[in-house]
Amino acid sequence: MECVFCAIAAGELPGHRVLADPVAVAFLDARPLFPGHVLVVPRRHVETLTDLPEADVGPFFARVRRVAGAVERGMAAAGSFVAANNRVSQSVPHFHVHVVPRNRKDGLRGFFWPRGRYPSEEAAAEAAARIRAALEDGRADDGPG
Template identity: 80%
Template structure:
């Protein structure tokens, strides 16, 4: 993809601190990490979002994310990790990527402040569930 920062990293045209690469994925340190060891895992083949990633690549790609997550936790002696991806909204580079961030209790990361709510009633919840089931049939 022309002018894609992550495609340039995958191709070796832009320097990065790679921690893993194979035929499916490339993982490298985030240049602005939340904590040392914050890794970005990207599919080698350009896909802007998770929904653009071919079905045949999803399982193998997330297998790499799983392996890298374990390595980040071990290498950084972390108690756990934060694993996340954005789809369009808040996605700073339009090439699908997964953040793997080492975490420890009281590390200062406050997480997301999402306003939580409730459905108006069971009928409202069932209406939303029906809409989602219908979208899955498309």
């Protein structure tokens, strides 16, 4: 089956587009957290952030930044939540960034899942060391594995 986001970007499927250019397409989420919840997708099909070519990262996120400002102004929101899933919880396997208008006391609390603490400073240091090591060997650019 063809990618639904690619089909929306190509105009083959309907979507309430708010931005379309050679770099990205942004459209209203069909199942919004709040009215004005927008998805920003790269026009080029890539499944995850780590699949997005490095040269495309800056131009793509410039569009995300622009859409975030427009969502806040257009929806008279106090701010916005900007987030992306990478594989897990990614309902469509085409990289996308959620831009959600936010207001105080809107019913959302921080992230949308339970947050916790590291069991110890040692556990936090170990997690940080593993990420630093992955950055040093370049694996962070390639995703898992």
